[in-house]
């Protein structure tokens with residue numbers, strides 16, 4: 001009983017800490033507005049292109065793909081090597097092109113058209129089961145689709161969030177990104193996924209950088225457990 005009580009207390013403490021951090025970030029950066037969700041398929045392909053690369057290369061690859069193939073049906077009909085050449089700036093072009101092709105085929109076979117709009121009618125768990133089972137769609141890609149393409153409360157954990165989460169004690173040191181998605185969910189304040197996600201990324205790019213965290217200008221020092229702070 002005592003152990004259970006302690007565990008419960010630890011969960012409550014962590015929830016409070018996440019809430020405090022969310023508010024401090026909002027005070028500093030504001031509350032990001034939820035714009036109209038993008039088209040779910042655009043978001044999904046964009047997120048696949050973002051795997052293992054930075055935003056600049058992702059955007060370049062995405063723009064080249066859309067310029068060469070204005071409709072997703074065009075990508076479906078294209079040869080894999082043409083897709084590879086279009087998305088080359090994003091890296092891992094061969095693997096990404098195969099995955100994109102396979103996913104578009106799967107959608108066409110299922111829906112008889114190349115669109116993910118059918119997901120809008122599904123519940124959270126059903127989407128996870130349907131889309132999360134496809135090759136090339138890991139937890140981060142799935143959560144990006146849920147948050148940005150379908151307007152759901154989901155929390156993608158990217159490298160910035162994983163790093164900061166560990167430094168400030170939201171995530172255990174040993175945890176990888178795959179596990180972190182499911183682990184963090186019970187501690188997130190309701191309705192704050194988008195805000196916390198976007199503000200943490202902004203914080204990670206400008207203050208809590210990977211190599212040289214700017215601890216001297218940091219407004220989260222009180223929350224931080226990092227030995228270098």
Ligand code: SF4
Pocket residue numbers: 167168207208209213214215218219220221224225226228229
């Ligand atoms: S004190 Fe330093 S390590 Fe800790 S959150 Fe701030 S910038 Fe990151």
